[in-house]
Amino acid sequence: PPHELGIPGGNLTPLPDLVTYKQVYAQHAGTQDYVDLLTLIELALQLPDAAFVESIVEIVRVDDVLVYLAVMAVIQNQDHIKKNYYLYRDPAAKDCRWEVWPWDLDLSFGRLWTAEKQVLDDEIFHDADPWVGVNKGHAFYNQLYDRLLHVPKWRTRYLQFITKLLQYPFTEAFIQDRLDHAVCQMTPDLLADANKRSDNTDYLARVAEIGAFVKKRRAFLENLLEKEAIRAAE
Numbered sequence: 001p002p003h004e005l006g007i008p009g010g011n012l013t014p015l016p017d018l019v020t021y022k023q024v025y026a027q028h029a030g031t032q033d034y035v036d037l038l039t040l041i042e043l044a045l046q047l048p049d050a051a052f053v054e055s056i057v058e059i060v061r062v063d064d065v066l067v068y069l070a071v072m073a074v075i076q077n078q079d080h081i082k083k084n085y086y087l088y089r090d091p092a093a094k095d096c097r098w099e100v101w102p103w104d105l106d107l108s109f110g111r112l113w114t115a116e117k118q119v120l121d122d123e124i125f126h127d128a129d130p131w132v133g134v135n136k137g138h139a140f141y142n143q144l145y146d147r148l149l150h151v152p153k154w155r156t157r158y159l160q161f162i163t164k165l166l167q168y169p170f171t172e173a174f175i176q177d178r179l180d181h182a183v184c185q186m187t188p189d190l191l192a193d194a195n196k197r198s199d200n201t202d203y204l205a206r207v208a209e210i211g212a213f214v215k216k217r218r219a220f221l222e223n224l225l226e227k228e229a230i231r232a233a234e
Helices: 018-024 035-046 049-056 062-074 143-149 152-167 172-192 200-233
Strands: 085-088 099-102
Touching (some): 035 049, 035 143, 049 143, 062 099, 062 200, 143 152, 152 200, 172 200
Antiparallel strands (some): 085 099
């Protein structure tokens, strides 16, 4: 969405009119009447809890969305709540429910937007909230994610998907193998790139930050999962 519409942004809450919808949500295919999107946002996501749980599975590929959210939590991408994602459905497909596709993952694997330095902050964070997207009384949330994660069975399912990702492939060994391969393939071009933010001396240290993030993020999430298990057993 344009900067002036960053609140609420594309967080799947109702907007005042069709003109605003077209400014916030760029539709790339299909008819441009926005009926499908309006049905999702203004009808399905506004239902009372019991009706929502019963009907949303007919409209949204809930399990797939929970997998998507689990992956975003594990790699610590928080830049997808109000923008930087695709909503997709194929009306002609056998399964024509909505799904979510990732886009623009630069603020992940330790990088976060900060008020001081915005997207250029070089500090590596590992303890960002995996419940990002849930409405906590401020503007940074997504209505679909909030409704899904307030349903106990889907909250549990979300945590199960995170657990599976920590078992594989989000392990230090798996990530390091991919890093080594990427470094082998890209280093000659990266060393010759005069426009990169890091200099050649700093480059490999920046690569090492990714492995360090994976280790710390895994420990943070494992601790969170343990607390969630204790809370569920009480």
